Amino acid sequence: MSAGDLGAAALRAALFLSLWGTGAAIYAAWRRDARVLASARVAAGIAFGLVVVAALSMMFALATHDFSILYVAENNARETPTFYSIISLWAALEGSILLWTAILAGATAFIAFRGTLAIPRLATTALAVMFAMLTFFLLLITTPAADPFARLAVAPDNGNGPNALLQNHPLMALHPPLLYLGYVLTSVPFAYAIASLILGEGGDRWLVATRRFALVSWALLGVGIIAGAWWSYAVLGWGGYWAWDPVENAAIMPWLTSTAYLHSVMVEEKRSLLRTWNLALVVATFALTILGTFLTRSGVVNSVHSFSLSAIGPLLLGYLVAILVLSVGLLLWRSARLRDAGPIGAPLSREAIFLFQNVLFMAATLTVLLGTLYPLVAEAISGAQLSIGGPYFDRVEIPLALALLFLMGIGPQLPWHGASRATLERQFTAPIVAAAAGAIAALVTGTTALAAVLTYALGAFVVATVVQEFTRGVRARRTLHGEGGIAAFSNLLRRSGRRYGGYVVHVGIVLVALAVATSQARTVDAEQTLAPGEALVVAGYTVRLDTIRPVSEPQRDSIVADLVVTGNGASEHLRPALVQYPNSAAAVGSPGIGAGLRDDLYTILAAYDQRTFSWATIRMRVIPGVSWLWLGGAVVGIGALIAALPAPRRRTVRMPVAEVAVSAK
Amino acid sequence: MNGRVVIAIALLALAAALVFAARPHDVTADERIDQITTELRCPVCQGLSVKDSTSETARQMRDLVAQRVREGKSNADIEAEFRAAYGDWIFLSPPVASWSGLVWLVPIAALGAGLVLVTGRLRSTDTPQAAGPSASEVAALRERVAREEAAEG
Amino acid sequence: MILGRVVRVAVVVAILGLVVTLALAFRRDPHDIRTGTIGKPAPGFTLERLDGSGTVALADLSGKVVVMNFFASWCLPCTQENPTLVRVYERYRASDVVMLGVNYQESRDNGLAYVRRMGMGWTTVADDDGRVALSYGVFGPPETFFIGPDGVIAGRHIGPIDEATLVTAIETLRARAVR
Numbered sequence: 001m002s003a004g005d006l007g008a009a010a011l012r013a014a015l016f017l018s019l020w021g022t023g024a025a026i027y028a029a030w031r032r033d034a035r036v037l038a039s040a041r042v043a044a045g046i047a048f049g050l051v052v053v054a055a056l057s058m059m060f061a062l063a064t065h066d067f068s069i070l071y072v073a074e075n076n077a078r079e080t081p082t083f084y085s086i087i088s089l090w091a092a093l094e095g096s097i098l099l100w101t102a103i104l105a106g107a108t109a110f111i112a113f114r115g116t117l118a119i120p121r122l123a124t125t126a127l128a129v130m131f132a133m134l135t136f137f138l139l140l141i142t143t144p145a146a147d148p149f150a151r152l153a154v155a156p157d158n159g160n161g162p163n164a165l166l167q168n169h170p171l172m173a174l175h176p177p178l179l180y181l182g183y184v185l186t187s188v189p190f191a192y193a194i195a196s197l198i199l200g201e202g203g204d205r206w207l208v209a210t211r212r213f214a215l216v217s218w219a220l221l222g223v224g225i226i227a228g229a230w231w232s233y234a235v236l237g238w239g240g241y242w243a244w245d246p247v248e249n250a251a252i253m254p255w256l257t258s259t260a261y262l263h264s265v266m267v268e269e270k271r272s273l274l275r276t277w278n279l280a281l282v283v284a285t286f287a288l289t290i291l292g293t294f295l296t297r298s299g300v301v302n303s304v305h306s307f308s309l310s311a312i313g314p315l316l317l318g319y320l321v322a323i324l325v326l327s328v329g330l331l332l333w334r335s336a337r338l339r340d341a342g343p344i345g346a347p348l349s350r351e352a353i354f355l356f357q358n359v360l361f362m363a364a365t366l367t368v369l370l371g372t373l374y375p376l377v378a379e380a381i382s383g384a385q386l387s388i389g390g391p392y393f394d395r396v397e398i399p400l401a402l403a404l405l406f407l408m409g410i411g412p413q414l415p416w417h418g419a420s421r422a423t424l425e426r427q428f429t430a431p432i433v434a435a436a437a438g439a440i441a442a443l444v445t446g447t448t449a450l451a452a453v454l455t456y457a458l459g460a461f462v463v464a465t466v467v468q469e470f471t472r473g474v475r476a477r478r479t480l481h482g483e484g485g486i487a488a489f490s491n492l493l494r495r496s497g498r499r500y501g502g503y504v505v506h507v508g509i510v511l512v513a514l515a516v517a518t519s520q521a522r523t524v525d526a527e528q529t530l531a532p533g534e535a536l537v538v539a540g541y542t543v544r545l546d547t548i549r550p551v552s553e554p555q556r557d558s559i560v561a562d563l564v565v566t567g568n569g570a571s572e573h574l575r576p577a578l579v580q581y582p583n584s585a586a587a588v589g590s591p592g593i594g595a596g597l598r599d600d601l602y603t604i605l606a607a608y609d610q611r612t613f614s615w616a617t618i619r620m621r622v623i624p625g626v627s628w629l630w631l632g633g634a635v636v637g638i639g640a641l642i643a644a645l646p647a648p649r650r651r652t653v654r655m656p657v658a659e660v661a662v663s664a665k
Numbered sequence: 666m667n668g669r670v671v672i673a674i675a676l677l678a679l680a681a682a683l684v685f686a687a688r689p690h691d692v693t694a695d696e697r698i699d700q701i702t703t704e705l706r707c708p709v710c711q712g713l714s715v716k717d718s719t720s721e722t723a724r725q726m727r728d729l730v731a732q733r734v735r736e737g738k739s740n741a742d743i744e745a746e747f748r749a750a751y752g753d754w755i756f757l758s759p760p761v762a763s764w765s766g767l768v769w770l771v772p773i774a775a776l777g778a779g780l781v782l783v784t785g786r787l788r789s790t791d792t793p794q795a796a797g798p799s800a801s802e803v804a805a806l807r808e809r810v811a812r813e814e815a816a817e818g
Numbered sequence: 819m820i821l822g823r824v825v826r827v828a829v830v831v832a833i834l835g836l837v838v839t840l841a842l843a844f845r846r847d848p849h850d851i852r853t854g855t856i857g858k859p860a861p862g863f864t865l866e867r868l869d870g871s872g873t874v875a876l877a878d879l880s881g882k883v884v885v886m887n888f889f890a891s892w893c894l895p896c897t898q899e900n901p902t903l904v905r906v907y908e909r910y911r912a913s914d915v916v917m918l919g920v921n922y923q924e925s926r927d928n929g930l931a932y933v934r935r936m937g938m939g940w941t942t943v944a945d946d947d948g949r950v951a952l953s954y955g956v957f958g959p960p961e962t963f964f965i966g967p968d969g970v971i972a973g974r975h976i977g978p979i980d981e982a983t984l985v986t987a988i989e990t991l992r993a994r995a996v997r
Binding site: 237239240243244245246344345346347355356359360362363370371382385386387388390391392395396400425428432433435436440443448449450453454457606 | 668669671672675676678679682683685686687703704706711712713714717718719721724752753754755756757758759764765767768769771772775776779780782783784786787
């Protein structure tokens with residue numbers, strides 16, 4: 001039996017188990033039948049194993065170049081290196097849906113075994129929802145809509161090879177799986193929310209049960225988005241990391257609503273407010289992941305150069321409609337039971353800031369959605385063709401982002417219910433001084449665009465609030481527990497991880513904002529045609545062209561320009577190239593990047609003399625601060641990890657120590 | 666020093682820095698070329714601007730814009746030239762006037778509506794509430810404690 | 819509670835709108851591009867012939883049906899459509915139909931070598947800085963414009979063209995010229 005047969009059979013068996021599991025979970029939730037629930041658990045576990053077997057067989061088929069499978073023939077070639085062969089699992093539609101299904105099956109199994117122990121009825125109902133979604137995806141990949149194991153009657157001698165852009169950088173191994181994990185894990189809070197609505201529970205048990213899932217999926221989405229930005233920066237060869245492309249927009253939308261949720265959920269936990277709203281946010285986040293999948297997989301919003309409309313489009317649209325009808329219907333039906341307990345606090349209370357923050361995030365999400373879909377609407381209604389791209393999104397989103405940065409500094413510093421004038425002064429004196437220093441630092445270092453100066457000021461403001469919180473927390477622990485400085489700091493992170501991990505995340509976001517502001521405001525570029533030995537000068541850097549030479553590898557042919565960049569203390573050998581893959585009509589530009597904490601040196605081989613290699617057109621972009629973007633992404637990930645790790649059990653003090661200290665002052 | 670004096674000085678310094686950053690200054694020819702090419706969509710790319718794209722078409726478009734700027738054409742003239750050839754499609758940011766103004770109006774309207782909605786739900790007084798929770802909150806907390814005890818027990 | 823109802827209705831309407839938009843999007847043809855130039859006077863130009871034997875000005879061709887084809891040797895679909903162009907050129911050779919090939923984004927040497935190799939007997943010109951392509955709103959080769967005897971752009975085809983489309987467009991314009 002070949003790997004292809006094994007994978008196909010495993011998926012069909014998994015589909016059968018998933019159908020059984022759906023029915024069993026519904027029955028078990030309805031009748032509270034523990035034995036049927038046990039069978040659903042087993043079904044979930046085995047189904048997960050089977051889908052993993054299918055994914056592994058696909059990887060094996062790719063690595064062994066089994067061209068009798070259509071997917072392998074279309075996305076692999078004998079010359080493809082093994083590493084890129086294996087990660088080609090997510091290089092095209094069918095394989096990526098297979099990966100998606102594997103993650104979904106894993107989440108289903110997790111709920112089946114862990115979730116149903118703690119809160120049996122709610123989790124069993126959620127399990128039924130998970131199984132129903134898993135069944136849909138298994139149906140997709142066992143029917144011709146997206147069958148990864150579809151066969152070719154005659155296996156060709158060699159395959160087409162992966163998409164040129166997808167075999168050019170090892171980040172391809174990281175960025176799609178992270179994003180898919182983030183996308184798929186949003187289905188867990190969704191399933192619990194739906195279960196809670198179906199059962200008519202007014203409370204927030206669903207929310208407590210899925211808090212960690214929500215945080216982890218948010219973090220994976222965020223880190224996946226940054227990894228994607230890094231990939232586009234390193235591969236697409238224009239020196240940018242974000243272009244408001246529909247694919248990017250599809251990923252940022254659920255991240256925005258998810259961020260809003262992570263904050264407004266605290267209002268529900270502390271104050272039992274916003275119950276309907278939080279349910280709506282969970283539903284919106286999940287629906288946006290499906291919308292994003294639809295937009296990027298159906299080909300409806302691609303550019304002039306998109307060709308095929310896959311059969312999967314209408315199916316995903318149907319799935320999206322079913323989810324929206326079900327969840328909005330449930331929300332409207334149950335909303336009477338979800339009355340909030342009392343009014344929201346004063347305008348200067350933490351909950352009020354969270355609410356304003358939610359409004360801003362909703363406006364930001366709506367803008368992305370509208371901007372992505374508006375060309376479709378305009379064309380459908382008036383026949384007019386128009387574009388919505390970077391300049392539009394920048395104009396709307398940058399003011400929103402700055403306002404959010406401001407609230408990020410304010411919110412954590414305000415107490416629940418409301419703040420007195422004395423509190424305000426105590427909390428904000430140092431941050432306001434820091435903001436002024438940040439603005440002046442921006443001007444002194446040559447960042448003079450207004451939005452960028454504001455970003456520096458607000459970034460300093462936020463960092464100062466975080467430093468203030470940490471200092472106070474550490475001081476409180478030292479006084480109360482007599483701990484040393486380092487021990488107090490690490491205990492703060494371990495024992496109040498949700499709070500202080502959150503602050504770390506805020507610092508990561510500030511790094512990202514500073515990197516974006518700096519690189520957008522101060523990128524300088526120059527382009528010149530050089531003969532070997534000649535040099536171009538830009539922003540204090542000298543770029544000398546040494547040679548232009550062809551390089552041949554089994555899977556590709558390249559033209560490489562050897563550059564030496566000197567100046568501002570840097571000395572780098574960079575090799576931008578034009579890479580020709582046999583399956584791609586046009587050569588793919590591969591930039592030569594010299595990364596640095598201050599400036600990135602981004603060199604592009606734009607054109608060259610094809611006959612005698614006597615000249616090359618080199619474009620050099622000096623992009624300051626862009627490295628801080630990836631660093632910020634890592635800090636966000638670390639902060640989220642600190643917040644998600646379970647705190648060690650407390651022995652005596654139940655209230656977080658830092659809060660005791662602050663209120664005791 | 667008095668805390669309020671410190672805050673006042675810091676706010677003044679901040680305002681001065683922002684005013685300095687926002688001061689009007691003469692736009693150079695290169696800045697105009699950048700402004701115009703940022704708004705133009707590269708016809709052969711996936712949504713990239715003419716400024717960012719490395720394609721030959723974008724290079725030719727940059728050259729054309731630079732030449733028109735040197736000839737003393739206004740931004741509106743240059744935009745009109747590209748609109749005549751490619752229609753509104755060539756602009757990455759749709760015109761505010763005309764039908765597509767909706768795409769600008771909706772986010773602003775939604776933001777305004779959201780802010781009004783939230784402000785309406787806030788407690789009207791801006792003095793902070795006394796430390797004690799309200800009766801309904803006590804009820805909610807009781808319910809919660811009971812539930813958690815039930816869950817643990 | 820009036821506010822609550824307004825919000826609910828707004829949510830339902832917004833979701834309906836979203837779904838209808840997405841469903842409509844399936845009917846969209848990504849190749850159907852309608853840009854500003856159709857129905858307007860064709861932008862004038864004077865371009866040098868690829869073989870170096872003088873220039874061609876659009877103004878000199880007024881009163882004739884002009885088939886203007888943007889091509890390049892590096893463009894695979896151009897190679898595919900070329901036999902069609904050759905056949906149609908032979909068919910209208912003796913008539914008042916002018917076929918004009920505009921070489922797109924490549925060196926004259928390469929362009930000329932391609933023209934000779936592919937047996938393109940019609941007039942071919944070089945658009946070195948791409949200005950003519952930009953003034954016609956070209957996305958990429960192959961693209962074909964149909965200019966009537968009145969000097970107005972009557973039609974445009976993006977991508978490789980087939981014989982029926984090409985002949986129909988030409989005949990429509992010739993009929994108009996006779997009237």
